[in-house]
Amino acid sequence: MTLHDYFSLSPLLFLLAGSLIILFIESFFTSISSKLSPWISLTSMLAAALSLVYAPRSDASLLTPWIEQDSFYKIASMLSLGIGIATLFLSDLVFKQFKRGRGEFDVLLLTSLMGLILVALSADFLTLFLGLETLSLSLYVLVGYMKDWERSSEASIKYLLLGALGASFLVYGIALLYGAIGTSHFATLSKSYQTLSGMQSISLFWGGVIFVTVGLCFKAAAVPFQFWAPDVYEGACTPVTAFMSVGVKSGAFFAFARVFLLSFNGFHPLWNEGIALIAVITLIFGNLVALRQLNLRRLFAYSGISHTGFLLVAVASPGPSAVPALLFYLIVYAAATLGAFAVICFLDKNEGGVYIHDLKGLSSAHPYLAFLFAFSILTLAGLPPTAGFFAKFYLFKTALEAGQLWLVILALLSTAIASVYYLRLVAAAYTPSVQGQELLSSRKLMFGAACFGLLLFILSLYPDAGFLG
Amino acid sequence: MPELLSLFFTPFITALFSFGQPGMQRRQALILSMIMPILLLWKNGAWIGEKATYAWIPSLSIHFYLSIDGVSLLFLLLTAIVIPLLVLTSPEGNQKLSGYFFGTLFFVQGLLGGFFMASDLVLFTLFWEGMLLPAYFLMLLYGGEGSREAALRFLVYMIAGSCLLIAAVLALYFAVPEHTFAIEELHSTSRWVFAVFMLAFAVKTPLFPFHAWLPDAYTRSSASVTILLSALLSKAGIYGIYRIGIKVFPELMQEFSFLLLLLAVAGTLYGAFAAFGQTDFKRVIAYSSLSHVNFILAGLFAYNSTASGGALLQAFNHGITITALFLTVSFLAERLHSTEFSAAGGLSKSARQLCWFTMLFVLASIAVPGTNNFIGELLILFGVFSLNIWWAVLLGLSLIFSCAYMLRFMHKLFFGPERIKIEDLTGRERTAFIVLSFFILWLGVYPSAALNLIQAKS
Numbered sequence: 069m070t071l072h073d074y075f076s077l078s079p080l081l082f083l084l085a086g087s088l089i090i091l092f093i094e095s096f097f098t099s100i101s102s103k104l105s106p107w108i109s110l111t112s113m114l115a116a117a118l119s120l121v122y123a124p125r126s127d128a129s130l131l132t133p134w135i136e137q138d139s140f141y142k143i144a145s146m147l148s149l150g151i152g153i154a155t156l157f158l159s160d161l162v163f164k165q166f167k168r169g170r171g172e173f174d175v176l177l178l179t180s181l182m183g184l185i186l187v188a189l190s191a192d193f194l195t196l197f198l199g200l201e202t203l204s205l206s207l208y209v210l211v212g213y214m215k216d217w218e219r220s221s222e223a224s225i226k227y228l229l230l231g232a233l234g235a236s237f238l239v240y241g242i243a244l245l246y247g248a249i250g251t252s253h254f255a256t257l258s259k260s261y262q263t264l265s266g267m268q269s270i271s272l273f274w275g276g277v278i279f280v281t282v283g284l285c286f287k288a289a290a291v292p293f294q295f296w297a298p299d300v301y302e303g304a305c306t307p308v309t310a311f312m313s314v315g316v317k318s319g320a321f322f323a324f325a326r327v328f329l330l331s332f333n334g335f336h337p338l339w340n341e342g343i344a345l346i347a348v349i350t351l352i353f354g355n356l357v358a359l360r361q362l363n364l365r366r367l368f369a370y371s372g373i374s375h376t377g378f379l380l381v382a383v384a385s386p387g388p389s390a391v392p393a394l395l396f397y398l399i400v401y402a403a404a405t406l407g408a409f410a411v412i413c414f415l416d417k418n419e420g421g422v423y424i425h426d427l428k429g430l431s432s433a434h435p436y437l438a439f440l441f442a443f444s445i446l447t448l449a450g451l452p453p454t455a456g457f458f459a460k461f462y463l464f465k466t467a468l469e470a471g472q473l474w475l476v477i478l479a480l481l482s483t484a485i486a487s488v489y490y491l492r493l494v495a496a497a498y499t500p501s502v503q504g505q506e507l508l509s510s511r512k513l514m515f516g517a518a519c520f521g522l523l524l525f526i527l528s529l530y531p532d533a534g535f536l537g
Numbered sequence: 538m539p540e541l542l543s544l545f546f547t548p549f550i551t552a553l554f555s556f557g558q559p560g561m562q563r564r565q566a567l568i569l570s571m572i573m574p575i576l577l578l579w580k581n582g583a584w585i586g587e588k589a590t591y592a593w594i595p596s597l598s599i600h601f602y603l604s605i606d607g608v609s610l611l612f613l614l615l616t617a618i619v620i621p622l623l624v625l626t627s628p629e630g631n632q633k634l635s636g637y638f639f640g641t642l643f644f645v646q647g648l649l650g651g652f653f654m655a656s657d658l659v660l661f662t663l664f665w666e667g668m669l670l671p672a673y674f675l676m677l678l679y680g681g682e683g684s685r686e687a688a689l690r691f692l693v694y695m696i697a698g699s700c701l702l703i704a705a706v707l708a709l710y711f712a713v714p715e716h717t718f719a720i721e722e723l724h725s726t727s728r729w730v731f732a733v734f735m736l737a738f739a740v741k742t743p744l745f746p747f748h749a750w751l752p753d754a755y756t757r758s759s760a761s762v763t764i765l766l767s768a769l770l771s772k773a774g775i776y777g778i779y780r781i782g783i784k785v786f787p788e789l790m791q792e793f794s795f796l797l798l799l800l801a802v803a804g805t806l807y808g809a810f811a812a813f814g815q816t817d818f819k820r821v822i823a824y825s826s827l828s829h830v831n832f833i834l835a836g837l838f839a840y841n842s843t844a845s846g847g848a849l850l851q852a853f854n855h856g857i858t859i860t861a862l863f864l865t866v867s868f869l870a871e872r873l874h875s876t877e878f879s880a881a882g883g884l885s886k887s888a889r890q891l892c893w894f895t896m897l898f899v900l901a902s903i904a905v906p907g908t909n910n911f912i913g914e915l916l917i918l919f920g921v922f923s924l925n926i927w928w929a930v931l932l933g934l935s936l937i938f939s940c941a942y943m944l945r946f947m948h949k950l951f952f953g954p955e956r957i958k959i960e961d962l963t964g965r966e967r968t969a970f971i972v973l974s975f976f977i978l979w980l981g982v983y984p985s986a987a988l989n990l991i992q993a994k995s
Contacts, residue, residue, distance in 0.1 A: 451667075452664075453648075453663055458594070458597075464703050465710075476704045480701050481701070487693060487696045491689060498674070531594060532595065532597075
């Protein structure tokens, strides 16, 4: 390894450095760590983002079998860092409101981002697994970060157990694949699949593929592997919920894209049909159950499940436009979800979280936040003229190119169901409240909210995913 | 830069300006709303044939492609006439009347304008669905009692009606070999694609039996929103059927002519019967609008040039007449604090001008010769007659029914023993009525003004 190779890994190293520095300060200078740590994490994330642009590609034989520094990695990592920075802004109010040390929070956030970037970078099942587990391990702790909230500890345990189950599926699948083809490298998957012979290795191979798929479906919260999501989302504090709903989802779909779209593309129609089936069930289940939710964190869990369904539409449709469609959808979904959560954070006054009726009076208390909330929600609903419409448009174009007409029709029908609960949220925000609405105040979060609004606006005016291909 | 873009951007700029000034007065808003009619009159017929194309989303081959033909211009004019009237007459009592209200109104106007000019199918769809949101917000924020439920129901119906539109749009894209969204190059004979488009248009117009959202949405909303829905948004449905149905699916329009005519004729008669049975005068007008709109649709579905020309003319006329009638209703409702017939009676004695104007609008609505609706409905009847005499007979029946319920409307409100005294028209209201009367009479005696536009390119 030369200096050049370290430079090429600099985004990861910056994050690592940031987290170590915070850890150091947290251990020895506890009194100032809460003040300093968000700034240190912000700096390291910005440095990572900057180095992402300029970092050279590595060609060391120690690295290239494990990592793939292509444009997918750059875009996906940029998205991850964006999510990380957004989460920093979102968490500002929680620590004001609940008086908790925040150094460890930032360390865990930085390490989970490292996990995300590692997934986007992976060229081998081992790096992929490493990335996903780094992400998950940090999140097991983050979910239970509010130690004295009963539901938080419960959520953390639940997430740990089910996350471990998902991970074991994944690792078992990897083992079977290795048994079938003798390597865990993505690039050889396709080639080895062509030359597979004998009942035994074919069944080993398929077993492996199915287990890997199930493992990733766990992470992505696709039905029927979604049951952890609602309780965990509800139990975690709001910024963590926001980070999970965009970060973990992105991680799972980076993995899907790495394995099944970029390397092992369209290897067998049966697999695509299976994913299409999961997508349809996920969409219908997520949207129908979301209709009945009153707690916003829980509602976003179910709406997040339905968005998993949409993203699976791209996974089920192999083709050159699948990856840009997936990334564009993730970007729009992340911007809109974080925008909505930014507003929710302003209302988040106790550990139970925010309910739909708490939104009342928002429009008269703060017209801009109400507008941002409505804009974000309508983007999630995919109604024109928001960018959500085009995000869906890309997905469905990809799916039609792959001949998935029924998938498209069922997915579109489910958007009609989704519009009901999304509109209910918007209507609540624009309902006058009898007792008036009091918002928490945070300048940093307000700045973040303005950024989300601007980003959504730009995405809506110029929704071109060309740069993602 | 093509001058066409000024037509597109003006409403959006005025909308932004209004959002920036929450304390905006009606006078300022009125000035802003007059920019569009002035722009349109400035070049008048010379707008026809204007085009503007820019690549917007290259990775999806979507173009920002606007163009104006005679029919677009007709609908743009209708929008430009109705919006200033809405600004002029939006009820004073509503303390929430502000820059937000006017801004949202201009925003709808911009989306409608974009819709009438769009020549790229994705752009067309974008505006088609986009105009729902501001309309929904207007219903939500400025409606009366029960307007929230009505607004939600309206929007969910609309979204359900057009949720498959993306699939249909993409199917059209893949159906033509050159893979384009330019509407003039699209052509398809796929039945399900046709059905998806027709469903979307049928729900918004609405064609019988897709009208379940209409009575509540029309009666629970404030007058401005009701007029927006009935005079402009329902015309978007008609324009859609003309632009997409007739131009992209000519064979299928012909093939399903019988079925569609059946629904339209049933809707015409159903609306008329329902209007006759109401005890609430706002609902009478709501159902009469349903009946008339289905009459127009019958003209489009008859699929010949006489009937479709008449239908487009009648779409314009209906926009004017229904604006006048809903304004009448709202003026009465403000004075009576009720929309029940039982609250009124003998109003002609105290409100003479209101009575005379209403009489003119009622006569226009029942298509008395000399008013605008006469020519339109006559052309539709001619066209339908040449198709099959029985359709024409059934449609003709609705004219008789409309006399019955509209005269009953007139009678119960203005004549009979005087039960209550109300104030006569204020200056503002009179101005709105004079403008509307002018168009009713002008197109009544000189329909060629509009017909020339329709025939300019079709």
